[in-house]
Amino acid sequence: MIETYLKGFEAFSRNGGAAAPSWARSLxxxxxxxxxxxxxxxxxxxxxxxxxxxxIAERDFAPLTSATSGVSAAQLAPFxxxxxxxxxxxxxxxxxxxxxxxxxxxxxxxxxxxxARAYDELPLLLEQHVGRIAxxxxxxxTALNTAFINDGAxxxxxxxxxxxxxxxxxxxxxxxxxxxxxxxxNLIVLDRFAKATVIESYATVARGAGAYFTNTVTEATIGExxxxxxxxxxxxxxxxxxxxxxxxxxxxxSHLVSFSFAIGxxxxxxxxxxxxxxxxxxxxxxxxxLGDDRQHIDHQTRIEHIAPNCYSRELYKGILDGAxxxxxxxxxxxxxxxxxxxxxxxxxxxxxxxxxxxDTKPQLEIFxxxxxxxxxxxxxxxxxxxxxYMKSRGINARTARELLTYAFAADVLETIELAEVREGLExxxxxxxxxx
Amino acid sequence: MSSSIETLVNREYQYGFVTDVxxxxxxxxxxxxxxxxxxxxxxxPAWLLDWRLKAYRRWLTMxxxxxxxxxxxxxxxxxxxxxxxPKSVTxxxxxxxxxxELLRTYEKLGIPLNEQKFLSxxxxxxxxxxxxxxxxxxxxxxxxxxxxxxxxxxxxxxPELVEKYLxxxxxxxxxxxxxxxxxxxxxxxxxxxxKGVRCPMELSTYFRINAEGTGQFERTLIVADEGAYVSYLExxxxxxxxxxxxxxxxxxxxxLKDATIKYSTxxxxxxxxxxxxxxxxxxxxxxxxCAGANSKISWTQVETGxxxxxxxxxxxxxxxxxxxxxxxxxxxxxxxxxDTGTKMIHxxxxxxxxxxxxxxxxxxxxxxxxxxxxxxxKAEGARNYTQCDSxxxxxxxxxxxxxxxxxxNNSAQVEHEASTSKIGEDQIFYLKQRGLSAEQAVSMIVSGxxxxxxxxxxxxxxxxxxxLLGITLxxxxx
Numbered sequence: 079m080i081e082t083y084l085k086g087f088e089a090f091s092r093n094g095g096a097a098a099p100s101w102a103r104s105l106x107x108x109x110x111x112x113x114x115x116x117x118x119x120x121x122x123x124x125x126x127x128x129x130x131x132x133x134i135a136e137r138d139f140a141p142l143t144s145a146t147s148g149v150s151a152a153q154l155a156p157f158x159x160x161x162x163x164x165x166x167x168x169x170x171x172x173x174x175x176x177x178x179x180x181x182x183x184x185x186x187x188x189x190x191x192x193x194a195r196a197y198d199e200l201p202l203l204l205e206q207h208v209g210r211i212a213x214x215x216x217x218x219x220t221a222l223n224t225a226f227i228n229d230g231a232x233x234x235x236x237x238x239x240x241x242x243x244x245x246x247x248x249x250x251x252x253x254x255x256x257x258x259x260x261x262x263x264n265l266i267v268l269d270r271f272a273k274a275t276v277i278e279s280y281a282t283v284a285r286g287a288g289a290y291f292t293n294t295v296t297e298a299t300i301g302e303x304x305x306x307x308x309x310x311x312x313x314x315x316x317x318x319x320x321x322x323x324x325x326x327x328x329x330x331x332s333h334l335v336s337f338s339f340a341i342g343x344x345x346x347x348x349x350x351x352x353x354x355x356x357x358x359x360x361x362x363x364x365x366x367x368l369g370d371d372r373q374h375i376d377h378q379t380r381i382e383h384i385a386p387n388c389y390s391r392e393l394y395k396g397i398l399d400g401a402x403x404x405x406x407x408x409x410x411x412x413x414x415x416x417x418x419x420x421x422x423x424x425x426x427x428x429x430x431x432x433x434x435x436x437d438t439k440p441q442l443e444i445f446x447x448x449x450x451x452x453x454x455x456x457x458x459x460x461x462x463x464x465x466x467y468m469k470s471r472g473i474n475a476r477t478a479r480e481l482l483t484y485a486f487a488a489d490v491l492e493t494i495e496l497a498e499v500r501e502g503l504e505x506x507x508x509x510x511x512x513x514x
Numbered sequence: 515m516s517s518s519i520e521t522l523v524n525r526e527y528q529y530g531f532v533t534d535v536x537x538x539x540x541x542x543x544x545x546x547x548x549x550x551x552x553x554x555x556x557x558x559p560a561w562l563l564d565w566r567l568k569a570y571r572r573w574l575t576m577x578x579x580x581x582x583x584x585x586x587x588x589x590x591x592x593x594x595x596x597x598x599x600p601k602s603v604t605x606x607x608x609x610x611x612x613x614x615e616l617l618r619t620y621e622k623l624g625i626p627l628n629e630q631k632f633l634s635x636x637x638x639x640x641x642x643x644x645x646x647x648x649x650x651x652x653x654x655x656x657x658x659x660x661x662x663x664x665x666x667x668x669x670x671x672x673p674e675l676v677e678k679y680l681x682x683x684x685x686x687x688x689x690x691x692x693x694x695x696x697x698x699x700x701x702x703x704x705x706x707x708x709k710g711v712r713c714p715m716e717l718s719t720y721f722r723i724n725a726e727g728t729g730q731f732e733r734t735l736i737v738a739d740e741g742a743y744v745s746y747l748e749x750x751x752x753x754x755x756x757x758x759x760x761x762x763x764x765x766x767x768x769x770l771k772d773a774t775i776k777y778s779t780x781x782x783x784x785x786x787x788x789x790x791x792x793x794x795x796x797x798x799x800x801x802x803x804c805a806g807a808n809s810k811i812s813w814t815q816v817e818t819g820x821x822x823x824x825x826x827x828x829x830x831x832x833x834x835x836x837x838x839x840x841x842x843x844x845x846x847x848x849x850x851x852x853d854t855g856t857k858m859i860h861x862x863x864x865x866x867x868x869x870x871x872x873x874x875x876x877x878x879x880x881x882x883x884x885x886x887x888x889x890x891x892k893a894e895g896a897r898n899y900t901q902c903d904s905x906x907x908x909x910x911x912x913x914x915x916x917x918x919x920x921x922x923n924n925s926a927q928v929e930h931e932a933s934t935s936k937i938g939e940d941q942i943f944y945l946k947q948r949g950l951s952a953e954q955a956v957s958m959i960v961s962g963x964x965x966x967x968x969x970x971x972x973x974x975x976x977x978x979x980x981x982l983l984g985i986t987l988x989x990x991x992x
Contacts, residue, residue, distance in 0.1 A: 417909075
């Protein structure tokens with residue numbers, strides 16, 4: 079209910095949020111105003127045509143305020159890929175947990191810290207970027223998140239610096255999150271010629287505990303010649319609701335390499351938006367979604383080619399089982415000035431069961447003439463001829479099916495450069511689709 | 515840009531003349547009284563009037579849709595006249611009685627209604643504003659039991675067929691413009707091909723808007739009974755006027771078991787001038803139903819005219835093993851806007867659909883492909899292949915693709931491919947060094963780009979379409 083959030087906002091402005099600087103308070107106010115105007119989207123809204131947010135809109139999720147957490151380091155192990163020396167910030171139920179985090183060993187000129195501390199240490203950087211990249215005009219959930227900006231991670235990499243080890247932002251929810259909403263707000267700033275890998279993980283440590291809602295927004299700006307690798311891994315429990323938005327602005331000759339892995343939540347929506355604002359940019363947006371039971375997994379991507387001579391590559395794959403419902407909506411928008419744009423977008427979905435369903439909408443909107451843009455989408459089950467071939471080589475039907483299913487997913491997983499994550503996800507997918 | 519192209523660009527829309535005939539036009543405005551008046555003028559039975567009124571009341575509750583990727587000023591539905599007929603056509607006994615002025619109009623359009631058409635083997639129904647002025651070859655068709663006449667005539671002579679099928683594919687409440695059409699539709703063609711008959715000639719309707727300040731709301735109904743085959747073509751032109759005119763037509767196709775309907779359109783309504791003044795708003799609902807097993811419906815369209823085109827010829831694949839096809843070439847130049855595509859709804863088992871869409875944008879034209887492929891959960895073994903290619907000519911135009919793919923059955927195999935590109939300098943260079951002029955080179959590349967669609971058109975019209983395309987585009991490249 080909208081009213082719940084409006085009331086929650088009043089309470090929040092009185093106590094919890096009062097400590098923030100004035101620009102943040104006015105930003106929140108614009109967020110709640112816009113949220114009230116927009117309300118929750120109906121399926122008549124073209125951006126939400128295939129996803130009904132009624133399960134989220136009809137519930138009352140209370141803001142999570144408790145800062146104390148009972149989560150142990152051992153409980154986090156399944157979500158950390160065993161990465162040695164990673165710079166990790168852990169958030170429990172949306173609040174920073176200093177005890178579980180370890181961002182030691184960062185090179186000079188690199189900051190990885192929670193929002194509350196960044197208000198003091200990086201006030202200018204925050205004021206310059208927070209709320210300036212992610213648009214609330216048409217995005218209800220971003221507006222809602224903006225209204226409750228209070229915690230999250232801030233990553234700043236100074237110019238010419240390459241951060242060798244991955245930065246892992248791990249957001250976990252435990253049993254205390256039930257019936258609550260966590261709204262992390264993250265900011266990633268890469269200065270000129272910087273390079274970093276940021277992993278955003280969303281996970282549940284108390285599976286089966288009950289419904290909760292994560293509504294997260296990450297803003298990123300990639301400076302001239304810089305490269306950001308961003309991996310979003312959504313592994314929430316089957317009762318969870320998840321809306322996550324990544325909004326990126328790219329400068330000249332910069333690169334974004336994004337991967338979205340979505341396997342959890344009853345209903346999830348992942349938005350990946352990037353604006354190629356300088357010449358010579360590149361954006362690679364890949365993703366894999368795996369659905370089962372009655373899960374609903376929605377991805378929306380938008381690549382805006384604003385400057386000339388940029389390229390974008392997009393490959394999203396999905397495997398849907400049970401009565402799960404997948405949605406893919408990918409838009410490539412080429413502005414009149416973006417000549418010599420080279421865009422390629424592909425969405426392939428494998429339907430494993432008779433009741434699984436996919437709605438896919440790859441879109442091209444092109445206003446420049448000297449461009450090369452293609453998109454393709456396929457939907458189907460496993461290829462009969464491939465199965466037949468494998469059987470003719472002595473592989474039994476079950477193994478053949480499992481192998482082909484795994485190979486379908488591995489095709490996009492192998493684009494992940496970070497070995498720990500790639501291997502970890504490959505192992506998880508292999509386990510999921512093989513019975514032995 | 516070479517001067518010869520410049521002249522071509524500025525060439526007059528050659529069908530832009532006005533015919534001076536006495537017309538019986540009812541005053542502008544829309545109300546129940548107007549609908550009763552139209553119905554009375556056409557001497558319609560009570561059930562049809564009821565249906566019109568039902569649609570009108572429904573229409574009053576509906577809002578004009580604005581989701582399409584087109585922009586235009588608001589339409590005042592009270593400002594236009596909903597019925598206009600040349601006075602001389604009533605009552606119509608034979609072609610000899612048709613006003614010679616009207617016949618000359620059609621001769622000028624290249625559609626002679628007289629006997630010479632016999633030689634080219636095409637039967638024509640000519641619709642002038644709100645009424646049919648003549649249908650050729652009726653006797654020859656009647657021998658085979660084929661009914662080809664105006665819808666108004668069919669209502670009088672074959673009411674049982676019309677009542678059974680009218681609104682069965684596009685119900686009166688389908689959408690805003692279809693409801694408006696159901697309320698005020700004037701004339702249109704009616705075709706019925708009986709069981710097992712293969713229609714020996716192309717059937718064709720020629721639509722002409724002449725009067726000013728009127729909309730055209732024709733309604734076409736084609737029924738192919740079991741095992742029948744028919745190929746149908748429509749063409750359209752309108753005079754040049756500085757005001758916009760609304761054309762909200764409905765076409766319904768019904769293909770029963772083993773029947774095939776091939777429907778081709780060459781749409782060349784007046785497109786407005788270079789600055790976008792005037793032109794036809796072409797808001798059309800076209801839908802076919804493959805009602806029986808093994809039936810097939812194929813849409814082919816060449817869209818070169820209209821200020822705004824907004825249409826999605828669709829196929830409901832209800833019968834098992836039925837096939838739907840959509841071949842389209844849409845060209846926009848100057849300020850034209852087109853939002854067109856198709857819907858393929860797979861309901862029966864082993865249904866197949868094939869979509870080939872070619873969009874060409876030039877000048878400041880905006881061209882959108884919007885298509886839906888929907889596979890229902892019970893549609894075992896559905897197969898779809900979609901290819902939509904766009905070509906951009908000039909840097910002020912736009913090409914957009916909005917495919918909706920909704921699959922609810924895992925045995926379905928759905929493929930969608932789209933590409934957007936411009937004519938390569940290297941391609942033009944190659945053709946020029948082989949001795950072709952730049953214009954010839956572009957025209958050759960474009961016709962190659964559209965070949966897959968043109969080959970679906972009946973031969974005479976393929977030629978016409980190719981020429982039309984040339985005229986619409988010439989001058990946009992230089």
